[in-house]
Every structure is written in C-alpha cells, then in structure tokens.
Amino acid sequence: MLVTVYLLSNGLVCRAQENTWQKTTEWKLYKIDDNKAFRCKPDSLKFIQSVRLDSAALMPFLSSTTVWPKEKYALWMGSYLASFTDSTGKLHKVDISMYGGFFYDERGKTYYQVASGLKKKWLQFINDNFEKIDSL
Amino acid sequence: MRKFYCFLLLILFALIFFSCKKNYVANNESDFENNARTFFNSNVKTTEPASEQSIEIATNPSVVYGRNPIWNKAVKKKIAGKDVLVVPIQYDSLFYVSSNASGGRLYLINEVSRLCIYKDQSGQYQAEVVTMVPDNSYFSGSKKSFSGIIHVDTWDGTAIRSYLFRDGTAQSVTRSKRNAASIVGSSEDAMAENGISILEICYYFEGYNYAPAYEEGYYYEEELGCTYEIVSTGNESLGGGSSGLGSGGYSSAIGAAGGTGGGALVNPISSMPVARGDNIIASITDYNKCFTNLAGNTYSYSVTICVDQPVPGKRDPWGFTVTGSSSGDNIVNVGHTFLIFTQISATGTVQRNVGFYPADYVTPISPSDNGQLNNDNAHSYNISLTVQLDNSQFFNMLNYVNGNNNPTYNLNNNNCTSFALHTLEAGNVYIPASFGSWAGGGGYDPGDLGEDIRNMALQPGMSRSTNDLAHPNLGTCIY
Numbered sequence: 001m002l003v004t005v006y007l008l009s010n011g012l013v014c015r016a017q018e019n020t021w022q023k024t025t026e027w028k029l030y031k032i033d034d035n036k037a038f039r040c041k042p043d044s045l046k047f048i049q050s051v052r053l054d055s056a057a058l059m060p061f062l063s064s065t066t067v068w069p070k071e072k073y074a075l076w077m078g079s080y081l082a083s084f085t086d087s088t089g090k091l092h093k094v095d096i097s098m099y100g101g102f103f104y105d106e107r108g109k110t111y112y113q114v115a116s117g118l119k120k121k122w123l124q125f126i127n128d129n130f131e132k133i134d135s136l
Numbered sequence: 137m138r139k140f141y142c143f144l145l146l147i148l149f150a151l152i153f154f155s156c157k158k159n160y161v162a163n164n165e166s167d168f169e170n171n172a173r174t175f176f177n178s179n180v181k182t183t184e185p186a187s188e189q190s191i192e193i194a195t196n197p198s199v200v201y202g203r204n205p206i207w208n209k210a211v212k213k214k215i216a217g218k219d220v221l222v223v224p225i226q227y228d229s230l231f232y233v234s235s236n237a238s239g240g241r242l243y244l245i246n247e248v249s250r251l252c253i254y255k256d257q258s259g260q261y262q263a264e265v266v267t268m269v270p271d272n273s274y275f276s277g278s279k280k281s282f283s284g285i286i287h288v289d290t291w292d293g294t295a296i297r298s299y300l301f302r303d304g305t306a307q308s309v310t311r312s313k314r315n316a317a318s319i320v321g322s323s324e325d326a327m328a329e330n331g332i333s334i335l336e337i338c339y340y341f342e343g344y345n346y347a348p349a350y351e352e353g354y355y356y357e358e359e360l361g362c363t364y365e366i367v368s369t370g371n372e373s374l375g376g377g378s379s380g381l382g383s384g385g386y387s388s389a390i391g392a393a394g395g396t397g398g399g400a401l402v403n404p405i406s407s408m409p410v411a412r413g414d415n416i417i418a419s420i421t422d423y424n425k426c427f428t429n430l431a432g433n434t435y436s437y438s439v440t441i442c443v444d445q446p447v448p449g450k451r452d453p454w455g456f457t458v459t460g461s462s463s464g465d466n467i468v469n470v471g472h473t474f475l476i477f478t479q480i481s482a483t484g485t486v487q488r489n490v491g492f493y494p495a496d497y498v499t500p501i502s503p504s505d506n507g508q509l510n511n512d513n514a515h516s517y518n519i520s521l522t523v524q525l526d527n528s529q530f531f532n533m534l535n536y537v538n539g540n541n542n543p544t545y546n547l548n549n550n551n552c553t554s555f556a557l558h559t560l561e562a563g564n565v566y567i568p569a570s571f572g573s574w575a576g577g578g579g580y581d582p583g584d585l586g587e588d589i590r591n592m593a594l595q596p597g598m599s600r601s602t603n604d605l606a607h608p609n610l611g612t613c614i615y
Contacts, residue, residue, distance in 0.1 A: 034469075035446075075497070076468060077469075077472040078471075078512075097497075098512075098514075100494065123510075127513075
C-alpha cells in the first residue's frame, strides 16, 4: 500500500508541475553577457533586447523537468537569461545554464533539470532562439 | 527705416519660400512611398502565399513561405529613368538559393531579393520581386559589373522575365520548368548543336526539428525545387528597355536598398551560410569537416582562445554572484574557456566554435562527469588571444580536438581551460598559464588564464582583444 501511495503521489506531483508550467506565460530570452545576466535585476529586463519563446515548442521541455533538492547546486560556466510571468502576474527571472540542461528560477529559488533525453534539444532550442535576437 | 523693413520682409519671404519648397519636396517623396505602399497592400499583398502542397508545381519555390516587405528600409531610386521604390523583404523562414554556375555558393534569399515598385509607361503601378544569383565569374572578376542571373517575378511568384549576365552582356532567358526539364536529359552535343544552354537554379531550406516525438533532434536539408532556364541566343541592351526596368535597371536594384546604388552592387555573402552544428556536438569530425588542409597562401588559419572570467579582470577562480532577486541567493560562476577555429580564403570563411563541458554538472565535492564538446557560438567572453597558424599547426590542433572522444571532464585536471591549452600545445603554441587553487582542488582556470593572457608578451602572429565580438559559426560544405 505504501508503494502504491508513493507512485500515486509521484504521479500527482508530476501532473501538478506540468500544470504549473502551463500556467506560465510571456517566456522571453534576452541578449546579455552572462556575467551581467546574473546581476541584472528583474525590473531591468524590459530594457534588454529579447525574443519571445514559442510556448508550444517550450512546454514539452518544461513538462519534462524535475526539481533539484534545495541543497543541490551546480557550477555555472555560462548562462542565458530568460523570464516568464506566473499565473499571479509576477515576473520570474530565470538563469539557463549553457550546459547540463538545468536552469534556476530566482524568484522561486529552485533549480530545474530538463529530462536527460531532451537536454540536447533543449540547449539547441535555447541557442537557436538566442541567435534570433541578433537578427531582430 | 523703410529699406530696413523691406529687407526684413524679403528675408522672411525667402525663409517661408524655401521652407515650403523643402516641405513640398519631402511631402512629395513621402507621397511616392505612401502611394507605392498603398498600391502594394491593396492590389498585391492580398494574394496568399502558395501552399506547401503546391510546391511541386510552383514555378518559384520561394513563395511557399510567408514574406513581407520591410517598409522602413525602403529606398527610392532612379532606375532606367523611372522612380523605383526598392524594398528589402523579410521571409518567415530563411532559405538559400544557388545555381549550377555559382561555384557551390549559397545565398540567403533575403540578401539577394528586393521588391521593386514603380510606374510603367502607361502610368500603372507595377510590383516585382527581383532576385539576383551571382555566378562564379562575378567573384573571380573585378565585381564592377554583375555576372549571373536575374529573375523578375510577381509577388505571388509568377515569372515575368529573366536575364543572364555574362561577359558584360545580358541575354534574355526563358524560364520553363517543364520544357527545360525535358531537355536537361538530352545529350550535351544535342544541346550544343541546337544552341541551347540550360541554367539550373535550386532552392534549399535548412531547419532543425525539436519535436520530442523524435528521440534525437535532427537537422534537415530540403531541396525546395529547381527551375530550369533555357538561354536564348538573343541579346538585350543593358540600358532601359521597353519591358519593365530593363536588364541594366534590374541589375542595379539589389544595390539600391541599403547600398550606394549605381551599377550591379549585389553584396554576396562573404562566406557560405552555416549548416549549423548541434549545440551539443554529436560528431566533432563532422562538425569540423569543412576545413581544408592546404599549405601556402590560399588559406589563412588562426585559432582564438576566448576566456569568460568569473570576475572580469581578476584571477578569482570563482565568482560568487548575488542574483538580482531579493533573496540574496548566490550562484557560483566559474567562467569558461573555449576556442574558435577560423580559416579564411578568397572563396569564403569557415569558422567553428568549440568548448569542453561536463555532460550534466560538477561541484568541488563531485568534480568528475562525462565530458562533451559544445558549440560555443553564443558564449560571451571578456578577453581573447588570436594566434595565426600554418596549415600544419591548425590541423594538428583540429586532430587533437577531433580525437578527444568521450573524455572525462574533471574540474581540477581536465576542465575547459585544460582542454583549450592542450589543444594549442598540439599545434606547438604555448602560452603562460597559471594554476589556481580552490577549496578541495586546483588547476587551470579561466580567471587565471584571462590575466595570464592580459599580461603576456605577444609573439609574432598573436593579437589580444578585450572586445566581446560576435563569433558565429560560418561556412558550410557539401561533402
């Protein structure tokens, strides 16, 4: 019974996380040097050149993510800067690692990891959109 | 006093006159552009782009994808005695165009096409899309006059006229996909006997499929279709003819918008567009296959080592960054070192970015992971060192990178900086590099290397920069 409960609750958590991501909107990627990206305040984002990320293309990646335990962290070796708006209208600043498939929601103080099988496509998706900013 | 007042009135009158004249001229020019734009939006743009299903029968595959004029970059030009509004075009999806006379060069469609709007001899507005595809002679010559093919189409892709420019003359070209295609299979002797020349213009599209339904994303190249042109034996003067803007007029259209105008000023892409490698490089040998190993002066080779220091200007191995949130959370940034390989020749530039990373993540407590090579074309840096090489050095470095199969990443003894330095050493390039230390370990690191580069004495063939310039991958090849 305990095993069954665990599996059921895990499924519920996954479903809840997917629903949470689906409520996010206005995903954007910004053109900024990664050192400055870490220091940039959320209310400064509107002054930085950006490109909107396609929600339909983005959701499969977000839905695949797992949450890192609070004590887990990684060393950063370059990052992209993104943002989204949550269901309450709050702006979230997101640091996306250039390797490894993980990203960090600064408002939620949470690391997320894209599924291993989608990591390569996730990095490709982010990089391709970053290149679009230059062409705007 | 009276004379003084008369003088003042005269000055005032002159000011009003010239102000009105300037405004009149300005208004007149804006009227021309507005009228042209109104004509286009009311009479031309209403035509929907061809559907993908019609690509098989489309005489011009370029209309399959959506496109729009970029009005704020339009330029009014005098061409063949007519006022012409030359407008760049933005395509929803960029693709390439090439011909069998282009010497293997590909051209981005938005760089070789323009919308031209003008009034014909009967005073009726005409809207035409002019596409120019230079041939190999254009690049081997002085580039003072255009050499290649020019297509003139309606906005919905219907062919109007085409010209072949060769040896300073223009020949009219008959665009006939069906008829020419049947002739293509004929023997060369039969074609020569009948004075027939066939030009083949092909369109290519490159894209990347992210769909999670596929286990691996993949790049694909799609041939959108080819048109075949039968070159007639008739000649046309290069001046303005009775048809449209004339061959000479059309050849100046591409140079008009954004350029200095006059003559054939098509600006070819200096290097062939990139068939972009994976951001995570699946096959490094495939990624680097477009470089050519040739001694002598035909190619110039260089490698640039780029350093993104965690704290710019300091040797600190870590940057403890307080994020922009109010939480005071720290992000531990160790920076990055990566390489740019560049090969330049008269036919173009081939350039590839490569950097070494852990596959998942590392920490000082857990410093090892599977390693992987990434395309670092989007990675910023704050200091770099460029070293000119001969072909032997360049390919020794490439071979080192290509042979670096599935190495283990280690934060202390085999990290991104170690990888970059060892690559340089494979080409007998040695630069000062200090060891850094940190809790639980030590080794080469971007913080120290950046300062070593900043303070080193430059050898011949070396240059240093603190400018974070764009460094895209460049050049593709069909191998």
